[in-house]
Amino acid sequence: MRIPLGKFLLLAMFLFFVVASLLTVFAYSAYRFSEERRLEVIRTRESGYLALSEQLIQRAMFEPIADLNVATQLPVVRSYLNNPNPENLAAMTRTFLAISRAYGRYYKIRFIANDGKEVVRVSRQLNQSYVTPDKELQNKADRYFFKAAMALDEKELYISPFDLNMEQGKLETPYRPMVRFAKHVFDDLGNGKGVIIFNYNAQEMLDALKDANSSNANDALHEVMLINEEGYWLTNSHAPEKEWGFAHEKSSDVFAYQFPTIWHHVNSEEHGSILSDEGMFLFKTLRPWQNASLSNDAFSAQLAEDAISTINAQAYRWKLVLWLPPRSLSKTSLASQDFTWPVVIVFYVLIALATTALAYLIMQRRLRRQLQAEHILDMERQAHTDVLTGLVNRRRFLELAKQEISRTLRKPAPLSLLMLDIDHFKRINDMYGHATGDEVLKAFSGTCAAVLREIDVFARLGGEEFVALLPDTTANQAELIANRICKAVAATPVLSDKQETINVTVSIGISQWSGAPSNVDTLLQTADEALYEAKKTGRNKVICAQCSVNWEICDKNKTFLNPN
Numbered sequence: 001m002r003i004p005l006g007k008f009l010l011l012a013m014f015l016f017f018v019v020a021s022l023l024t025v026f027a028y029s030a031y032r033f034s035e036e037r038r039l040e041v042i043r044t045r046e047s048g049y050l051a052l053s054e055q056l057i058q059r060a061m062f063e064p065i066a067d068l069n070v071a072t073q074l075p076v077v078r079s080y081l082n083n084p085n086p087e088n089l090a091a092m093t094r095t096f097l098a099i100s101r102a103y104g105r106y107y108k109i110r111f112i113a114n115d116g117k118e119v120v121r122v123s124r125q126l127n128q129s130y131v132t133p134d135k136e137l138q139n140k141a142d143r144y145f146f147k148a149a150m151a152l153d154e155k156e157l158y159i160s161p162f163d164l165n166m167e168q169g170k171l172e173t174p175y176r177p178m179v180r181f182a183k184h185v186f187d188d189l190g191n192g193k194g195v196i197i198f199n200y201n202a203q204e205m206l207d208a209l210k211d212a213n214s215s216n217a218n219d220a221l222h223e224v225m226l227i228n229e230e231g232y233w234l235t236n237s238h239a240p241e242k243e244w245g246f247a248h249e250k251s252s253d254v255f256a257y258q259f260p261t262i263w264h265h266v267n268s269e270e271h272g273s274i275l276s277d278e279g280m281f282l283f284k285t286l287r288p289w290q291n292a293s294l295s296n297d298a299f300s301a302q303l304a305e306d307a308i309s310t311i312n313a314q315a316y317r318w319k320l321v322l323w324l325p326p327r328s329l330s331k332t333s334l335a336s337q338d339f340t341w342p343v344v345i346v347f348y349v350l351i352a353l354a355t356t357a358l359a360y361l362i363m364q365r366r367l368r369r370q371l372q373a374e375h376i377l378d379m380e381r382q383a384h385t386d387v388l389t390g391l392v393n394r395r396r397f398l399e400l401a402k403q404e405i406s407r408t409l410r411k412p413a414p415l416s417l418l419m420l421d422i423d424h425f426k427r428i429n430d431m432y433g434h435a436t437g438d439e440v441l442k443a444f445s446g447t448c449a450a451v452l453r454e455i456d457v458f459a460r461l462g463g464e465e466f467v468a469l470l471p472d473t474t475a476n477q478a479e480l481i482a483n484r485i486c487k488a489v490a491a492t493p494v495l496s497d498k499q500e501t502i503n504v505t506v507s508i509g510i511s512q513w514s515g516a517p518s519n520v521d522t523l524l525q526t527a528d529e530a531l532y533e534a535k536k537t538g539r540n541k542v543i544c545a546q547c548s549v550n551w552e553i554c555d556k557n558k559t560f561l562n563p564n
């Protein structure tokens, strides 16, 4: 017996579906868990970069304050303010030149007198510091920064908005971002003498910011952005051409244009992190001077003390944003590794192989069990069946007859039994051989079975002796059936292997269960006695002791002794 292919394939597919679904759910959950952990690690690392960047900006923005404070206290400067003679002016100019060279971070260091006239201007360009000749000095009385600085008292300090350097009223290109730091200076008698202004080269700080954030080449690469109040990029490592959008008046060069939903959070929240289809954003609001006294950085904290009266620190509010674009973010994700899809395919192929093997084993086991069950059934059938005729044998007949009697006891009904014996069967054997005798037995069984009903129990007791138990049948009805059998047998001759016609007749004895608690043996015995009577009185007949009428309707002409 072979494994049925259709069922095997169905089972294999079912197992594959179940196992693959379970393992997929499990693997996907594990993947989601590891993804969350991975993103958490990235977020923590990026927070570190954000804190570092903030510190870097804060430090850079405090250095000019320190320099300006020191400059206004220098003895040479004090001497000039108290006694503005040419000698002291020259000494102050030399000091400004030295400061310019030493730090290199100031485009201009100037002293502007009360009337707005530049008295000293030390410029720095292309890594060179030089003193501007007197004839090129300008009057700045109308400039906003001069006016603002002149309004300060001694302790206060003016910080201009982040701006681009202008030369001769025009934007200098490439852009030179700068912030002006100015102090109103007084002589020892408290008379205002003018303003000292440092034009701080902020590009230095912005470059340092980019450098600090590009050294993470081994990590997922992030972009650093510094955004001013209006959402313009002061620095944008991802798209430097979009920096200083306010200068080239391109409304699309704002953060809000590129990332509207992200900007909503960045603009309205102090700090946070956002994970979206556009990547991961970590941001922080920077108020370089306003919050400096809270800084962990001792340097910044001290300077915050010094510049405590900085008048326009409130105006400074930048947004520092670190952005991991989706590609960078997924760089370390399992899903984007080269080996992932081949592994997934191998994974499912292995599941398919394993479930196919399992289906094969299950089918084989089922088949074995089925064969065993069939074998047992077969054995049972053999134990209950007469091999030659296929009829129920004596043992099984006795079991079935007992069951039938019990049933009749529970639900009273007539029950009759026929005992059948082929006449002169020995002679058939003797004349035509044992094999032909067997054929006669088979033909006889078939003829009788055709007359009997489905519910009748027809059995071969042994040799040429047969029995039929007829439920729901009275002796009179049984007699009719027996006569029908008797006539059918007589009318059905059998052909020998030599094509000779063999007439077969049968004698039948009948008994009916009386309703009294008798057993099968009693029934058999009564029928056997009737059969004996039939044999004794000429064969080919039916005898029923309990019947109301007893007549012989079997064909008297058809006897074994009288063929045809």
Ligand SMILES: Nc1nc2c(ncn2[C@@H]2O[C@H](COP(=O)(O)OP(=O)(O)OP(=O)(O)O)[C@@H](O)[C@H]2O)c(=O)[nH]1
Pocket: 388, 421, 422, 423, 424, 425, 426, 427, 429, 433, 434, 435, 436, 437, 438, 441, 462, 463, 464, 535, 539
């Ligand atoms: N071919 C064949 N013969 C069998 C089988 N079982 C029993 N016999 C024979 O059946 C014969 C029965 O003969 P008897 O018991 O003398 O009865 P009978 O010749 O039919 O005579 P009556 O019953 O008096 O009519 C014996 O010769 C048995 O050997 C069988 O399975 N096959």
